[in-house]
Amino acid sequence: MHSILAVDDSASMRQMVSFTLRNAGxxxxxxxxxxxxxxxARQRPFDLVLTDQNMPRLDGISLTRRLRETDNxxxxxxxxxxxESSEQMKQAGRSAGATGWLVKPFNPAKLIEVIRKVVx
Amino acid sequence: MSETPSSxxxxxxxxxxxxxxxxxxxxxxxxxERMEQQLLAVDLASADDEVLNSIFRCAHSVKGGAAxxxxxxxxxxxxxxxxxxxxxxxHELEPTPSMVEVLLQSGDALKAQLARHQAGxxxxxxxxxxxxxDIAALSSGKPAPARSAPVVATxxxxxAAAAEPATRQLEMRIGPLxxxxxxxxxxxxxxxxxxxxxIEPLDGGQAADGMRRFKIVTTSSDxxxxxxxxxxxxxxxxxxxxxxxxxxxxxxSPGAPAEAExxxxxxxxxxxxxxxxxxTAPAVTAVVVAPAPGSRAAATGxxxxxxxxxEAATLRVSVERIDQLINLVGELVITQAMLAxxxxxxxxxxxxxxxxxxxxxxxxxxxxxxxxxxxxxIPMSMVxxxxxxxxxxxxxxxxxxxxxxxxxxxxxxxxxxxxxITDPLTHLVxxxxxxxxxxxxxxxxxxxxxxxxxxxxxxxxxxxxxxEVRDDGKGLSRPxxxxxxxxxxxxxxxxxxxxxxxxxxxxPGFSTAEVVTDVSGRGVGMDVVKKNITALxxxxxxxxxxxxGMVVRVRLPLTLAIMDGMSIAVGCECYIxxxxxxxxxxxxxxxxxxxxxxSGRVVHVRGEYMPVVALDEVFGVPRFxxxxxxxxxxxxxxxGQRAALxxxxxxxxxQVVVKNLESNYRRVAGVAGATIMGxxxxxxxxxxxxxxxxxxx
Numbered sequence: 001m002h003s004i005l006a007v008d009d010s011a012s013m014r015q016m017v018s019f020t021l022r023n024a025g026x027x028x029x030x031x032x033x034x035x036x037x038x039x040x041a042r043q044r045p046f047d048l049v050l051t052d053q054n055m056p057r058l059d060g061i062s063l064t065r066r067l068r069e070t071d072n073x074x075x076x077x078x079x080x081x082x083x084e085s086s087e088q089m090k091q092a093g094r095s096a097g098a099t100g101w102l103v104k105p106f107n108p109a110k111l112i113e114v115i116r117k118v119v120x
Numbered sequence: 121m122s123e124t125p126s127s128x129x130x131x132x133x134x135x136x137x138x139x140x141x142x143x144x145x146x147x148x149x150x151x152x153e154r155m156e157q158q159l160l161a162v163d164l165a166s167a168d169d170e171v172l173n174s175i176f177r178c179a180h181s182v183k184g185g186a187a188x189x190x191x192x193x194x195x196x197x198x199x200x201x202x203x204x205x206x207x208x209x210x211h212e213l214e215p216t217p218s219m220v221e222v223l224l225q226s227g228d229a230l231k232a233q234l235a236r237h238q239a240g241x242x243x244x245x246x247x248x249x250x251x252x253x254d255i256a257a258l259s260s261g262k263p264a265p266a267r268s269a270p271v272v273a274t275x276x277x278x279x280a281a282a283a284e285p286a287t288r289q290l291e292m293r294i295g296p297l298x299x300x301x302x303x304x305x306x307x308x309x310x311x312x313x314x315x316x317x318x319i320e321p322l323d324g325g326q327a328a329d330g331m332r333r334f335k336i337v338t339t340s341s342d343x344x345x346x347x348x349x350x351x352x353x354x355x356x357x358x359x360x361x362x363x364x365x366x367x368x369x370x371x372x373s374p375g376a377p378a379e380a381e382x383x384x385x386x387x388x389x390x391x392x393x394x395x396x397x398x399x400t401a402p403a404v405t406a407v408v409v410a411p412a413p414g415s416r417a418a419a420t421g422x423x424x425x426x427x428x429x430x431e432a433a434t435l436r437v438s439v440e441r442i443d444q445l446i447n448l449v450g451e452l453v454i455t456q457a458m459l460a461x462x463x464x465x466x467x468x469x470x471x472x473x474x475x476x477x478x479x480x481x482x483x484x485x486x487x488x489x490x491x492x493x494x495x496x497x498i499p500m501s502m503v504x505x506x507x508x509x510x511x512x513x514x515x516x517x518x519x520x521x522x523x524x525x526x527x528x529x530x531x532x533x534x535x536x537x538x539x540x541i542t543d544p545l546t547h548l549v550x551x552x553x554x555x556x557x558x559x560x561x562x563x564x565x566x567x568x569x570x571x572x573x574x575x576x577x578x579x580x581x582x583x584x585x586x587x588e589v590r591d592d593g594k595g596l597s598r599p600x601x602x603x604x605x606x607x608x609x610x611x612x613x614x615x616x617x618x619x620x621x622x623x624x625x626x627x628p629g630f631s632t633a634e635v636v637t638d639v640s641g642r643g644v645g646m647d648v649v650k651k652n653i654t655a656l657x658x659x660x661x662x663x664x665x666x667x668x669g670m671v672v673r674v675r676l677p678l679t680l681a682i683m684d685g686m687s688i689a690v691g692c693e694c695y696i697x698x699x700x701x702x703x704x705x706x707x708x709x710x711x712x713x714x715x716x717x718x719s720g721r722v723v724h725v726r727g728e729y730m731p732v733v734a735l736d737e738v739f740g741v742p743r744f745x746x747x748x749x750x751x752x753x754x755x756x757x758x759x760g761q762r763a764a765l766x767x768x769x770x771x772x773x774x775q776v777v778v779k780n781l782e783s784n785y786r787r788v789a790g791v792a793g794a795t796i797m798g799x800x801x802x803x804x805x806x807x808x809x810x811x812x813x814x815x816x817x
Contacts, residue, residue, distance in 0.1 A: 010181050012144035013188060016137070054180050077373075079388075083184050090389060093370070100369035100390035105188035114388050117369070 002119050003027040003044075007037040007051035007063065008081070013104075017050065017081075020108040021115070034058025038066055045072040048119050052104075053082035053089070061096045068097035077118040081106065137189050144185045145238050146436065148194075151178040152227050152234075153505065159223055160508045164215050172209040175223075179205055182230065194233050196359065197248045200255040201226050207259055222254045224509070290336045292319075292345075293359040303332040316340060336360075370394040439535065442495050449485075449492045450682070450777035456485040457774070457798035493682065496536070500578040500587075501529035503542050507549055507576060514553050521560050521570050522553055527577035533585055537676060540656055541587070544649040548589040548672050549574060551645065556593030556670060566667065568592070584658075584700060587674040596622055596664040604630070622662035622670075626650040654809055657683075657698070657792065659758070683778055685795070685805065687771040688754060691741040694803045696776055696795060697756060697765070701808040705754040705770060713766075723753060723764045730755065731815035734766040738790055738811070743768055758809040765811065774798075778805060790814065 004026045008014040018028045029046070031037035033055040041049070049067060053060035060080045067073040077099040082089065093101055102114055155178035158171055183198035201223060207213040229248050236243060294303045310319045317338030338345065342360050370391010463471070463478050504526045515522040533541070557563075557572030564570055575590040598621050605612035605624050612624065624630055628647040650660050657677045664670035677683060677700070685696035713723050713732055721732040732753075736743045753764045776795035781788060781804070792807040 009177075010147060010185055012140050012147050012185050015143055016140050016188065019140075054177060056174075056177065083180070083187070090370075090391075094373070094391035094394055097373070097394060098370060098391065099373040099394050100388055102388045104184050106387075110387070114369075118390075 001025065001027045002047040003029065005029050005031060005037060005041060005046040005049045007031040007034065009033050009052060009055040020111055024112045034060065034063035037063055041067055041070065041073060046076060048115060049076060049078045051080055053080055061092050064096040064098045141189060144189050145234055148182045148185060148234055151182050152230055154178050156224060156227050156509060157505060159220050160512060162215065162220065164217065167215050169209065176202065176205040176209050191237050193245060194230055197226055197230060197252060200252045204255050204259040213261060219258050222251065222258060226251050226255065288338060290338065291361045292334045292336050294332045294357055445492055446496065449489050453485055453489055453777055454796045456481055458800055461798040496534050497532035498535050498538055499529060500531045500533055503538055503545060504529055504576055511549065511553055511574065514550060518554065519559060520553065520557050521572065522557055523571050523573045525573055525575040527575065528579045531578040531580060531585060537656060540652065541676065544652045545587065547645050547649050549576065552589055552591040552593065556591040558594050585676050589672045590669065592669040595666045595668050595670050597666050601625065622664055626660060682775055684773065685776045686773050687803065688767040689769040689771055690735045690767050691743050693741050694771060694797060694801065696803050696805040697754060698808060699773060701756045701758050703755040703757050703762065705752060708751055708753050730762050730764045732764045732766055733811050733815045756808045756812065758812045761812045763812040763815040
């Protein structure tokens, strides 16, 4: 079973993302912000990281940058889930080393579809 | 806007979002609360980046959730707020009092919208178009237009600022419309104008809810489109949002899919050569369509660390479950007491192991009880947090300047008490602002600083909590109060002590305001405050100095469920006195009780005469002898009055689990509740305040 680290500071979003992913047969670990996610990522590898952008303590792009400097996460797909879909935002994601992006609000079926493109 | 959350594009097939609603509502409520507190605290002259970011994040979070769960009205208003807040945190605009005002009002509107959704969406939707216009005007750097002003084109549409000539895909929602013809005319017009782009109906062009949805592909800016559409449909009824499948991969990024994305998809993307991206570069995805809501740039650096939320370490549990737990623990305490009493008769030598076990049970029961009770404890800040906003509104309404100070916010109190103390405290704080604090000019004339201070303080004191409402206003006037009391036919001799005079304002129908305001009522307040606090087993004390201010002290038991009691015997009956009200107890000789005025009796204790209450007479319980020989007197104090209770014997002290008599039987005068004793018998808990009052009259 593939494991996914789902990062969002909003409890409702986190629950919904996890529920969607678990329903699709993924093993999900939740984190409440970038710092929490980074702590969890240091303990074990994941097959995919799905992170919100705007969070207290450490945002999604900074988390991505930090993860890319970590051995286990050099090639792991990292998707940024965000309400900001501007070109600048995407470029910031790209330069931080993110694999892709997905806008919020998301459609659960679409989320799974996108994830299956990179995790098989 | 759409009433059925499931009809929004964000929901998937057969995917029930409603299971997450409750979490969302709680979370949104917390976010709005936090936003309000921070808005009230924000220093307009030099706003802290961290605070502005945090306020932004609150709105952002609510918007994200609302959009996901399909509460489009909430998402729409928060979107406007977010636009303004984003400009503030980027210092493109400087915060002004009118911005704070509009944002606070928007917060209220959001709470109302959320409450409506939480109730199942019943009732009329809340119209926030005026607020949205104001926010949009402020976002564009203009002052908020007066509410009565006609709707002018100050509407800054979400994507207006960033009018890139790139082709954009938009979802346009029109409605609610009574007549769908204008929408059709609009489509016709759109198709007729060359170079504008294409328009096609979404959801099959059918709309039962009076809403029409269209997909538009255009290079025109939102503003241009909206200007065009006003020929047929008013601006407020048109909502444009970027449309697209909602994801993308960055070509060449790690983990991105290998095959190119055939469809034009604006809602996701992979980056080229990025770690994890699919192997071959997608042809279009990453480049096509970037519908930017606003001219927002991404924050690339890590933002200043904000205080972390504690939610990871907490668990939401319904209050009923905790109450049930408390009840069960209460029963356990009773059972344990019963076992302890039964086992006391056994020979410790023969039943040593059982005695050890019972001692353990005793200890564990106590710890369990304490732990369970602590679950219900919540900090006073939960109550205090509502006051800054209320005072701000009230002070501006009254033309006063008031500073609000809180002390001891971390003091914990039983949740049940917190709920019940909120209204009385609100009343006291309002009173302080309305009647206590003078107008700035009056204060200046008296040599005080123009801004009055109202302090709300909480602290633990022994087994109770002490809450003080202090103000540095004009205080109470003894001559005025006495005159007023006499006017109302209340017996008020000049010999009354100050404390007794201040207590007059707690009497029913007694108002001290010279002019009745619409703020703190017509004198029906203070007596209700007093009644409510007394009902909670608390007391109210007033201290005042004319010209300097006043203090209202509210003392409450920490919890309503368990209390320390002293058990006393009258005849064969056992009663419980709250230990907190017991002053002393001693045996008396019959000649120390004197009858005065025919039926009244007093006892002489160390130079002081105190009224005697014979509990046997109050409750009609025959005593063991009919003389006062060997009688025991328990001196109790309540509401500033002392009384001597005449009883047969003192039985002991113990913790008792308070059971409500009213809900189990009916209200009995002089009785506050009941409890079950170790021997399984029911004992009544006496209402000391009522008994002391009875003794006075």
